[in-house]
Amino acid sequence: MSIPLKIAIVSLLILLPSVKSNAQIKKSPSTTALPNLIQFVDPFIGTGGHGHVFLGANVPFGAVQLGPVNRSSGWDWCSGYHYSDSTIVGFSHTHLSGTGIGDLGDILVLPVSGKKKYALFNHHDEVVAPGYYSVYLRDDKIKVELTASERVGFHQYTFAKAGSSQISFNLQAGIGWDRPVQTAIKQLNDTTLVGYRYSTGWAADQRLFFTAIFSKKITGFSLADSSSVLNAIEATGKKLTATALFSVAANEQVKIKVGISPVSIENAAANIFAEIPHWDFNLTLNQAKDKWNKELGKxxxxxxxxxxxxxxxxxxxxxxxxxxxxxxxxxxxxxxxxxxxxxxxxxxxxxxxxxxxxxxxxxxxxxxxxxxxxxxxxxxxxxxxxxxxxxxxxxxxxxxxxxxxxxxxxxxxxxxxxxxxxxxxxxxxxxxxxxxxxxxxxxxxxxxxxxxxxxxxxxxxxxxxxxxxxxxxxxxxxxxxxxxxxxxxxxxxxxxxxxxxxxxxxxxxxxxxxxxxxxxxxxxxxxxxxxxxxxxxxxxxxxxxxxxxxxxxxxxxxxxxxxxxxxxxxxxxxxxxxxxxxxxxxxxxxxxxxxxxxxxxxxxxxxxxxxxxxxxxxxxxxxxxxxxxxxxxxxxxxxxxxxxxxxxxxxxxxxxxxxxxxxxxxxxxxxxxxxxxxxxxxxxxxxxxxxxxxxxxxxxxxxxxxxxxxxxxxxxxxxxxxxxxxxxxxxxxxxxxxxxxxxxxxxx
The missing domain is CATH 3.30.2080.10 (GH92 mannosidase domain)
Structure with a gap:
């Protein structure tokens, strides 16, 4: 397979300066006329038993389904999540809903304050609504909030403890039958990661490209291929994981916008700039809620x-x-x-x-x-x-x-x-x-x-x-x-x-x-x-x-x-x-x-x-x-x-x-x-x-x-x-x- 990372860099560097600040973004007009029907939606329905439904943040018919993936696996975890579970290995950007075969689970992201590879949670600490998912990771004292547009996942992590924290990008993990064939990650600059994930499973030849932009500068970066640590800021391998380090103050927020594309890294970046060209999490969340209310209101x-x-x-x-x-x-x-x-x-x-x-x-x-x-x-x-x-x-x-x-x-x-x-x-x-x-x-x-x-x-x-x-x-x-x-x-x-x-x-x-x-x-x-x-x-x-x-x-x-x-x-x-x-x-x-x-x-x-x-x-x-x-x-x-x-x-x-x-x-x-x-x-x-x-x-x-x-x-x-x-x-x-x-x- 070709390695498109180097080809993408020039195009991405041209695109990156076009990111707009919150002050430059016009607020979308109020849509208060829409009926508040999402109040009647309970996304937990079907996450137990054999329902296998997706739980997380998305918009109607969106390419992104951003939600938690449990540590457990098996038939009842075909969507990556089951109500009986209390572990999270990360939050991935693609999921299936209600299938009898598991696949996808691409671009798995997990914030931690230590070296653990998974987090424990309680359902009392979850808040879920159409377009929104939140959970509090008690051991790490991190509040996770997720929302999305059609092709972009928007993460907002609030770190209660001051000090060194890290956010991992796991390209090895997948759901069900999914397994990686070739993966690539590059730290493009102090706020941007790019890469791709080729995998096989139920979908025999899946190709997904991503660009991830952070709201805060990365202070350290490491790569590993399976268990082997790589001394590099760019790598191609089968089971890559990247870890971005940050120095955070108490209750500081770190935000990430992850654009995905079936075509290229450049298009993944362009999807971010077209759909979420700002850092206003609540604006994106309200837009997602409006989209759901509009469709439910039919x-x-x-x-x-x-x-x-x-x-x-x-x-x-x-x-x-x-x-x-x-x-x-x-x-x-x-x-x-x-x-x-x-x-x-x-x-x-x-x-x-x-x-x-x-x-x-x-x-x-x-x-x-x-x-x-x-x-x-x-x-x-x-x-x-x-x-x-x-x-x-x-x-x-x-x-x-x-x-x-x-x-x-x-x-x-x-x-x-x-x-x-x-x-x-x-x-x-x-x-x-x-x-x-x-x-x-x-x-x-x-x-x-x-x-x-x-x-x-x-x-x-x-x-x-x-x-x-x-x-x-x-x-x-x-x-x-x-x-x-x-x-x-x-x-x-x-x-x-x-x-x-x-x-x-x-x-x-x-x-x-x-x-x-x-x-x-x-x-x-x-x-x-x-x-x-x-x-x-x-x-x-x-x-x-x-x-x-x-x-x-x-x-x-x-x-x-x-x-x-x-x-x-x-x-x-x-x-x-x-x-x-x-x-x-x-x-x-x-x-x-x-x-x-x-x-x-x-x-x-x-x-x-x-x-x-x-x-x-x-x-x-x-x-x-x-x-x-x-x-x-x-x-x-x-x-x-x-x-x-x-x-x-x-x-x-x-x-x-x-x-x-x-x-x-x-x-x-x-x-x-x-x-x-x-x-x-x-x-x-x-x-x-x-x-x-x-x-x-x-x-x-x-x-x-x-x-x-x-x-x-x-x-x-x-x-x-x-x-x-x-x-x-x-x-x-x-x-x-x-x-x-x-x-x-x-x-x-």
Whole structure:
């Protein structure tokens, strides 16, 4: 790998004098008109149990997630922090939120007054809010305060004791699978460090550059590579750590601004000067709070305080990612490792698509419509650089994690909802090309219409996910007038039928046209030749959101369908000796802790029993979400677990992620106002709503009686009002007639 430090120095020296003093900075105009919604956000929710959420300071969709990293490691430390811990090894600038694999943790900074490599803390000494993290390190008597802009982490350390103190920059440490490949640090002058960190892990080839500027002059500086001390101010090695020494007075503050970049040291510095060209910590903090209040304010709800806390914390979680992956000037490093300048869109990363295509991305189409074009353009750039749409993309790397082609649903949904700002011809090309590759079991789909269970691990889960993607390609082909493609992909969208065994009424592994994999146990979840992904046949039998009517027919009609669906929430059985910890939040065999189950409660509406959806949805909101640290029943999965709650609390959910319909359930809010572009608003008014009245009795859309058990996307984004009257018993008339039922494909 190249060593860019010396090349960067001249450019940086030119940039450095442009740093402005506090006196030169105009204060941003007051934004007191913004509602104070961050008061309802508790970032600790999801840091306990198996939530794996990020804790720290960031701004909506920012590249920087600046927060603590515990000394402990393991599955529950995938974000770097777990509520059960009481140790901190430093504060790193990148984190994942809610994933089941650990990575990142770049540029780890730790202030100490002695030689310890970690600090102890108590939760009583932590203060956390959107855009802010603070902790008091008692042994060292240091108050740590963190805030951030999009690409810059801002540290403020208050040293209670006078004397010699030090701040270490650790490029060796990473979270989870992450390990360094090559690192570099240079003391550029008495207030500036620069360097880079190349690492491998879940993201196989991650490259991050940084510039760190101190508010106080460094009095001493040392470097070490692993345990070997280096007598130098500049080094390249595999496991570098730098220590900057300071002489501080009692209660003196030392501040650091750390700019990060996927491109270069110069760009990291330029990000600082563009975003935080001053030393006013509170100004940056208030700007971060304003950004969060602005985004949270796109939905104003009236509800009990506990519901508000869960709702706004959930909404907060949905805006940690996808995260920015470019510099302030637009530069970014592509999947092909080339540098792209002025691409015309904000490049994004951290696409946990197997999870987020289900609800988190549909939520963006309502609450963040201006960002949809950036999401799609980022995916199309990835397609052009790697030859297919992303599967699970992280920091310019394709991880190929999880099964299916989930980006197809996100791109297809944007096209079918009429979004603009991207090349629809290229988008359709990307969808089609991705669907007809020969990789990851697709060659069997094209040859047989199913993936033989003895050819590919997780064949059933993979095949069912491909069917959803193929159906979506077919719908877009129809929308764009490609008749032949529509017929081909619509047929492939029905391939889910090839995994359904009518004798057992389960989806299961097929070895050939006339042979099922044996033995078969619908409770079995994990074994050496598993046919499912983090689940079993009980959960995956319902993974047909694109054609619920077809699944009802396969099961023999509404009655057997309802009977089987009821059983899902009631049946008890052993999951298997090696059951995945992702199979959590169980109600019978329904597993709310993992994404393949998320749409299932809303399937009752297709069989004219919407009141059963209400019962299940309300139970899940009340029992499987809370305002405690263990308030999530499974991994957050980069916003999906929380997006389910946001939608469900508002009263509707996108069961089919690409047909523009939202199934009505049982709203937890009393009122909600959704801000839309061009000054439009969509208002939701819920009457007689309480713990006992969770059944919809009557619905009025824009003042007119509305008997359908679903909403259309176009009805929401047009603005208007939705009035829902609730009651203690199921309605015998609402949402049960043939014309009231949701449907999978567009009716003309």
């Amino acid at each position: 939905v104003i709800i009236e509800a009990p305080i506990k519901t508000k806390r869960i709702f706004y914390t959930s909404l907060y979680h949905t805006m940690i990612a996808p995260s920015i992956f470019n510099d302030h000037n637009g530069d970014y490093r592509g999947t092909d490792k080339n540098i792209y300048h002025q691409p015309g869109f904000t490049n994004l990363t951290t696409f946990s698509l197997w999870d987020t295509y289900r609800a988190a991305h549909p939520l963006l189409t309502i609450l963040q419509p201006e960002r949809v074009k950036d999401v799609i353009n980022s995916m199309l750039a990835i397609y052009q650089q790697q030859g297919k749409l992303p599967v699970w993309h992280l920091m310019g790397n394709e991880t190929n994690t999880m099964v299916g082609n989930p980006a197809i649903m996100v791109v297809g949904d944007a096209i079918l909802k009429g979004f603009t700002g991207f090349d629809k011809t290229l988008a359709y090309e990307a969808m089609k090309t991705t669907a007809i590759l020969d990789e990851r079991g697709l060659r069997y789909v094209k040859k047989y219409g199913y993936i033989p269970a003895d050819s590919t691990v997780e064949s059933v889960a993979m095949g069912l996910e491909y069917s959803i993607a193929d159906w979506t390609v077919g719908q877009v082909a129809k929308y764009l007038g490609h008749a032949d493609d529509y017929r081909y992909f619509n047929k492939r969208g029905g391939n889910y039928q090839n995994y359904f065994d009518k004798k057992t009424a389960f989806m299961r592994g097929r070895v050939s046209d006339n042979q099922w994999r044996m033995p078969f146990d619908p409770f079995q979840s994990i074994h050496r030749n598993d046919d499912f992904t983090e689940g079993n046949a009980w959960q995956y039998t319902w993974l047909v959101p694109q054609d619920v009517e077809g699944l009802i027919t396969l099961m023999g009609g509404r009655r057997p369908f309802i009977k089987k669906l009821d059983s899902l929430f009631e049946v008890k059985g052993k999951l298997g000796a090696e059951a995945s910890p992702d199979i959590s939040g169980l109600i019978g065999q329904y597993a709310h802790g993992n994404e393949p189950s998320h749409h299932i409660t809303y399937m009752y509406a297709y069989a004219a029993q919407p009141w059963k959806t209400a019962t299940k949805v309300r139970y899940i909101m009340n029992e499987l979400y809370s305002d405690r640290p263990d308030g999530l029943s499974g991994n957050e999965d980069v916003g999906q677990m929380s997006a389910w709650y946001v939608f469900s609390a508002l009263g509707f959910y996108p069961l089919n992620p690409a047909n523009g319909q939202y199934i009505l359930g049982s709203p937890a809010v009393d009122k909600a106002t959704i801000d839309l572009p061009a000054g439009k608003k969509f208002k939701i008014i819920v009457e007689n709503n309480n713990l006992k009245n969770y059944y919809i009795q009557q619905v009025l859309l824009n003042g007119k009686l509305y008997d359908k058990s679903f909403l259309q996307h176009k009805d929401i984004v047009a603005g208007g009002s939705l009035e829902i009257k609730m009651g203690p018993v199921p309605s015998k008339t609402w949402g049960v007639s043939v014309g009231s039922l949701p449907f999978s494909t567009t009716r003309k």
